[in-house]
Amino acid sequence: MKLQQLRYLVEVAKQGLNVSLAAEKLHTSQPGISKQIRLLEDELGVQIFIRNGKRVVDVTPPGREILRIAEQMLMQARNLKQIGEEFVNVEGGSLTIATTHTQARYALPPVVHAFLEKYPKVSLSIKQGSPTQISEMVVEGQADIAIATEGIDHYSELAMLSCYDWNRCIVVTSGHPLPRLGRPITLADVAAYPLITYDFAFAGRSKINRAFADAGLEPNVVLTAIDSDVIKTYVGLGLGIGILASMAFEPERDLGLEAIDASHLFEKSTTHIGIRKDAYLRGYAYDFIELFAPHLTRQVVQNALLCAADEDMASDDE
Numbered sequence: 001m002k003l004q005q006l007r008y009l010v011e012v013a014k015q016g017l018n019v020s021l022a023a024e025k026l027h028t029s030q031p032g033i034s035k036q037i038r039l040l041e042d043e044l045g046v047q048i049f050i051r052n053g054k055r056v057v058d059v060t061p062p063g064r065e066i067l068r069i070a071e072q073m074l075m076q077a078r079n080l081k082q083i084g085e086e087f088v089n090v091e092g093g094s095l096t097i098a099t100t101h102t103q104a105r106y107a108l109p110p111v112v113h114a115f116l117e118k119y120p121k122v123s124l125s126i127k128q129g130s131p132t133q134i135s136e137m138v139v140e141g142q143a144d145i146a147i148a149t150e151g152i153d154h155y156s157e158l159a160m161l162s163c164y165d166w167n168r169c170i171v172v173t174s175g176h177p178l179p180r181l182g183r184p185i186t187l188a189d190v191a192a193y194p195l196i197t198y199d200f201a202f203a204g205r206s207k208i209n210r211a212f213a214d215a216g217l218e219p220n221v222v223l224t225a226i227d228s229d230v231i232k233t234y235v236g237l238g239l240g241i242g243i244l245a246s247m248a249f250e251p252e253r254d255l256g257l258e259a260i261d262a263s264h265l266f267e268k269s270t271t272h273i274g275i276r277k278d279a280y281l282r283g284y285a286y287d288f289i290e291l292f293a294p295h296l297t298r299q300v301v302q303n304a305l306l307c308a309a310d311e312d313m314a315s316d317d318e
Contacts, residue, residue: 003077005040006070008033009048013067014140017049017056075278078141092121093282098134098143099126101227103271106247108147111291119284130199130226138274144285146274147292150206158274159308161301163293165270167263168208169249171235171242178241179260187215187265194222194240196231207267208243232257275301277308 008022012033015021023030034054041048048063049056059067099108104126116124127134127143131151137143139157146152152160170190172178178185178193191212198205212219222240225231228248235242236256249259273289273296275281286298 001040001043002036003074005036006074008036009040010067010070010074012037012049012056013059017058019056072278075141075276078280091119092123093284094123094125095145095282095285095288096125096127096137096143097145097147097288098137099128099147100131100134100149101128101229102245102248103147104128105228106245107271108292111288114291115284115288118287122284135274138276141276144275144279144281145289147271148274149269149271152272152274155274157276157278159277159305161273161275161289161293161296161304163271163273163296165268167246167268168243168266169246169259170262171232171244171249171254171257171259173236173238174256174258176241176258179258184264185260185262187212187217190241190243190262190265191217191219193220195219195243196223196225196234196240197221197243198228198231199224199226207269211266275305277305279305 007026008028011022011026012019015025019030019033023033026033037048044066046062046066047060048066050058050060097108108126112124112126116122127137129137131148132154134143134146134148135151135155135158138146139155146158147163149166152158170178170185178189181189197208200206200209223231223234225234228244231242231244232248232254234240243262246259246261246263249257251259273293281301283298286301289296289301290298
């Protein structure tokens with residue numbers, strides 16, 4: 001049995017049982033993958049995939065268990081490599097953060113600056129995507145840490161740690177009547193205008209919808225986006241008023257726009273960090289987390305990972 005065979009196996013499953021896509025992803029040949037998987041099946045004495053001619057069409061019951069263990073073995077192999085690098089290459093290495101646009105653009109810059117000053121030889125990569133995409137990146141080992149408001153809790157493979165709470169503001173063009181009401185704005189005031197806000201999967205959009213629904217209001221959402229800067233751009237064009245994360249409004253840069261506090265209108269949201277429960281983190285990864293959320297010290301994170309692993313073991317025993 002070879003790790004390469006396990007990689008082929010897991011990648012075929014990941015690509016929806018499409019061997020051609022798996023071969024393309026792994027930069028190898030389709031016949032090579034098929035041959036190695038058959039050799040693995042012969043060695044184990046069980047059929048992993050159900051085939052119709054040359055096509056893989058399903059996974060056998062023992063194949064599902066083999067896939068689960070193969071994923072764990074590949075993760076542990078990555079952990080072994082990390083442990084080796086921890087002691088051989090103390091100052092260098094790599095760290096991949098998967099996050100949303102709002103976090104990458106507004107929350108992470110001072111953290112990244114401080115981290116790279118402390119670890120100039122570490123190669124830092126920031127990948128952006130939806131909460132689902134970035135959570136899957138960490139689950140699949142393509143990223144070390146996920147940072148998002150939504151989605152992480154949907155993945156049992158991830159330990160989720162709370163970082164900070166935030167809320168929203170209403171963004172309007174300069175001179176707009178809303179900031180000049182002489183009283184706190186209401187949801188009815190906001191619902192009277194065309195709205196531009198986040199796509200449903202992003203930045204607590206569900207809490208925005210819930211607030212209007214609870215008030216018996218149906219907002220006129222004319223445009224959604226995954227990017228705070230896009231929302232502000234279209235507000236500036238006069239297409240509507242915007243609802244976005246308060247951290248995403250910068251008065252010195254967002255000329256021609258005004259922000260109105262809306263924290264009294266919507267339930268607060270919490271940004272979380274997601275880490276694979278079975279991951280081995282380099283020392284500098286713990287430092288990055290603590291720079292982002294100072295209360296998440298190395299000891300706190302390690303304890304959370306241990307508790308998450310213990311809960312999984314208890315669940316398996318049941």
